[in-house]
Amino acid sequence: MENLAYDPDLENAPTPQDVAAMGALRPVPRISIQAFCETDGVAGPIERAGEDRRMAKVHLKVHMGGVPTAIEFYHSAPTPNLIILESRSEPKALLESLRELSEVCDPSTKVVIIGHYNDVGLYRELIRSGISEYVVAPISMVDVVSVISSIFVDPDAEPIGRSIAFIGAKGGVGSSTIAHNVAWSMSTLFSSEVMVADLDLAFGTANINFDQDPAQGIAEAVFSPERVDEVYLDRLLAQCAERLSLLAAPSTLDRVYDFDSEAFTQLIDTAQRSAPLLVLDVPHIWSGWSKNTLMKADEVVITATPELANLRNTKNLIDMLAKLRPNDAPPRLILNQVGVPKRPEISAADFAEPLGVTPMAVIPFEPQLFGNASNNGRMLGEMDAKNPIVQTINEISHVLTGRSELKSKKKAGFGSLLDRLKLKK
Incomplete structure (x- = not known):
């Protein structure tokens, strides 16, 4: 049977559950974010997240290339408030590359890892080493905004009307x-x-x-x-x-x-x-x-x-x-x-x-x-x-x-x- 024509708008359209989840999120403050992605499946949701109204104050830049590209980039560039890194590396190699990244990163910069291994031990090790969050691919645009919001929107702050x-x-x-x-x-x-x-x-x-x-x-x-x-x-x-x-x-x-x-x-x-x-x-x-x-x-x-x-x-x-x-x-x-x-x-x-x-x-x-x-x-x-x-x-x-x-x-x-x-x- 012949496949129907691919319609990216239909694939990217938010579900009612997505709309409900996004409705509970508050606007993210004025921060800078740079993402380094290895696959279009991760880069796409991050780019769409940057277009959401809750991210209107955020300056977001998406690069293709994972942790090695980020390491090379920050040898000559200042680090932003948040770095999002996609990595398909196995846990041991990922941890090693992150140690190299830490040598060129500002201590105040927060890091989110999007990995392809559902490994509890890896998650615990990453959190212990100072990574803000580890998310397992595939991800959605809602996942991206939720993670960023959880890091930068203070849950103890006065509620926004x-x-x-x-x-x-x-x-x-x-x-x-x-x-x-x-x-x-x-x-x-x-x-x-x-x-x-x-x-x-x-x-x-x-x-x-x-x-x-x-x-x-x-x-x-x-x-x-x-x-x-x-x-x-x-x-x-x-x-x-x-x-x-x-x-x-x-x-x-x-x-x-x-x-x-x-x-x-x-x-x-x-x-x-x-x-x-x-x-x-x-x-x-x-x-x-x-x-x-x-x-x-x-x-x-x-x-x-x-x-x-x-x-x-x-x-x-x-x-x-x-x-x-x-x-x-x-x-x-x-x-x-x-x-x-x-x-x-x-x-x-x-x-x-x-x-x-x-x-x-x-x-x-x-x-x-x-x-x-x-x-x-x-x-x-x-x-x-x-x-x-x-x-x-x-x-x-x-x-x-x-x-x-x-x-x-x-x-x-x-x-x-x-x-x-x-x-x-």
Whole structure:
């Protein structure tokens, strides 16, 4: 029988178990790593690990050639924070070559060995001699990130908060309103500290929705990143509720807000050390910093209304995030403002089908509830706690904090929506 064509993307695609394992890992700090590999089967997973968002700060270089190549290389080059070495040598020869390597290695450099012998005695001898970890091939990309994380992420350090980025598929779909209400719901339901960061510096609405007018906010942090630490950040926060704080946007046009791709990195890193839950209200723009923010978030939530342009934009976002976050679960989808009178709409089933994502919530159009809440600077749960929409917001909060799982629904049949999208382009 003829073999099917080899598809490396299918082979490299993470399994659900991989995604779950990666979700538990925290970002690796800014370190340098050099790997010396003897086989493509080991070099490939290491290279893919370097592309994962948790390794975004890491400088990784992969060389072909094992321990002898490393010894020759470090005769004239400084050693990095971590060296990963693949060796197919038998245990005695491996130990001997590592003694030679130690003569050209900095004492502070950590070493991970990827071997081809499943030998407990060898493992113990390597650990005794100062090797950080011994892993038996074959390895996966998850194995690589896990080993590096176990060495450089301090298990005794303060836990890093979970970041949830909300973005609208179009302007005006209600992404900010949903983000603010979910944040309020999480802080109320779970008695957990929640921080909201309004990243729309020019037109942000968090200050209006929470009825706040702070003198300082997120602009001070972004324009002075060198000053940002937990103490400085605490001074910029506005307290919206007992356990809910806000980094408010200035919402003024006194200056332009052109940022580089890393502009919000220091702020977000510091905020994640300050609160267990960080809600990022990302404006509907596509720039270096918004792309970077979505790529690094622990969870991404896309809010859309049931119209064709929203479907096109949602698909573009999901496809791009799949490339940027190949080892993470797909974004969550919320369909909002469903059932506007006399407006032709795409059904929730037809909207979801070409995306391959089941909406986590379908929120009906109810202008009186949302309008009254907005005009009074109150959350939906404060206006009408028993409203079904408030119950939906609470369910979203449960899913995003891992307290419950989204129930899958039976898929509808394929429509011609993708063809319509192509015609519209």
